[in-house]
Amino acid sequence: MTKNVFVVGLNDHNAERLTSLRGVEDVVFHPLLTPAQVYETQEFDIPAMLAEAEATLDAFDGSIDAIVGYMDFPVSTMLPLLCAKYGTRNASLESLLKCEHKFWSRSVMAEIVPDHTPNFTAFDPFDDDALSKIGEAGLRFPFFVKPIKSSGSRLGFRIDSPEDFAYATEKLRAEIRSIGEPFDHVLSQANLPDDIRSVEGHYCMAERVIGGRQCTVEGYVHDGEVTLYGTVDSIRYPQVLSFFYYLYPSNLPRPVQEQMWEISRKVMTHIGYDNAGFNIEYFWDEVENKIWLLEINTRIAQSHCDLFEMVDGVSHQQVTVDLGLGRKPDMPHREGSQKVAAEFFYRVFFRDATVARTPSRAEIEVAAEQVDGTRIVSNVRKGMQLSELPEQDAYSFAVASLWMGASTGSKLLWNYEQVMKRLNYEFTDILD
Incomplete structure (x- = not known):
């Protein structure tokens, strides 16, 4: 029988990518709320969004087999409320808040892993x-x-x-x-x-302040069993807090990764989080050989979807969909076409500026053709203020994102430089 999966904030790119997952031949994916409502905005009227989502679900003439999402606030926090109402699988609201409410989360960490909590x-x-x-x-x-x-x-x-x-x-x-x-x-x-x-x-x-080499451990809990399936390095620009790229697989020593995975199992079991994906951010202080737990996110990392697809053979949205349907995730390992993969962030370090020029669609396509499998998303348009961009850190603006793979890490960085030579952005009214 056909299974109906509702995806909060589904966009065209992910709608296409979801169809390439394993075991979805009998699954129909339905959008629930628009990208503009849930992440292309800085205004979050959660009661109104919940009411609209419930109206859509109530009007649907068919089974509601799963309600899923792969984004942070407000999607992650709405999912337990929607899933509880319609009887689909997801973590409980309280277990989710023990991760997302930073003070509650730190309090839990201090109880269970005090040596790794600042x-x-x-x-x-x-x-x-x-x-x-x-x-x-x-x-x-x-x-x-x-x-x-x-x-x-x-x-x-x-x-x-x-x-x-x-x-x-x-x-x-x-x-x-x-x-x-x-x-x-x-x-x-x-x-x-x-x-x-x-x-x-x-x-x-x-x-x-904690620091060191930063990474993200991706995992899920299915029927009480915690499973970890990948570690992604978070590489920053020199001397600043802004991310340069995410790298998969991680280059951290294997014993360090294994300790992070053990901490992750311990924390997520203690919290009582179940039937949902998560990722946990860590620092490894190489000098003191100290692991710090930074924070827990109650979703897969959308930025990592291409990385898992290139290296392991399928986007880790596989985890989200399988868990939503009550299945143990069918996540492959190292079955992809690339040995390493990354998402690069092209940033400018202004307090603000006006975008005077962006690459045309044709220029972006030509740039992407420099390296097979490259995907480029430009985040700005001509005439806009950089300060209009949502979800930016306090020190820079991410003008574009580039996803690509390679046979080695050094080749990956070289590929990035070749692609960026083809992308020309210009800015005026710059505030340094």
Whole structure:
């Protein structure tokens, strides 16, 4: 019998890619809410989105066999609510929030893996005494601040001085309610401990600066069994916090990866997370041989889909769809056409600028043809302000993304340089 899978925020590229997964011959994929509503925006009216999604599902004349998504907020936080209402498989809302509510998540980590959890505290960015309270909690410069709920690296700041904190606070006060208020709506649907309920959606986290070689462990839980299937390195631009590229498979030593996988099993089992995919970000401090757990994301990493497809033979959306249908994921290993793969981020390090020129579609196609299998997505259009781009970090703007594979890591970097020579972006009104 045909199985109907509803995908929140489904776009054309992923609609095509989903049809190439294993075991989907009897599956029909249906869009639920548009990309413009859930990630091509900075306004998240969750009650309205839930109401529209429920209206679509209620009007559907057929079985609703799975409701899935592969994006961060607000998609990840809406899925448990929709799945609970329509009886499809997903993690519980409370177990999801133990990952996505950064203060609750850090509290859980401190209980179960204290040696891998940095010192932390929550604070209200609208509290004029917040900096002194952070100090009273035992944190000294430098430290890092971020919202208790964010997506990507948005509104994350390294704080080295009171001036840095004042700048971060100004930005947080201006922008944090765009996610804080809709996140509060999700929190209101959950059974929260009192100490977590008091840390509202607009609160922030301050925590000790941790660092080293960064990576992401991808995994899932099916019927209580935690499975890890890949580690992806996160390589930053020199001397800054912005990501340059994601690399798969990881170059970290095997014993380090195995320890991260063991930590991941321990944490996800303790949380009670089940029947959904996840990824966990880590740092390995090579000097001290210390592993730090950075954060848990309650979804597969969409940026890694092409990487798994090129190296392992299928996008790891396979995990999302199989789990949604109640099946153990049929995820292959090293059956792809490439030995290594990466997503590169072409960035500019301005405070803002106007886009004066972007490559034409023909120019992008010619650039992609330099290396077989390359996919290029330009994120900007002529005349726009870079500050209009959603989900950016505090230090740069990702102008374009490039996915490609190769036989070796050095060949991969060389390929990137050849492709970028064909892409010409120009900017005016630059604010340094």
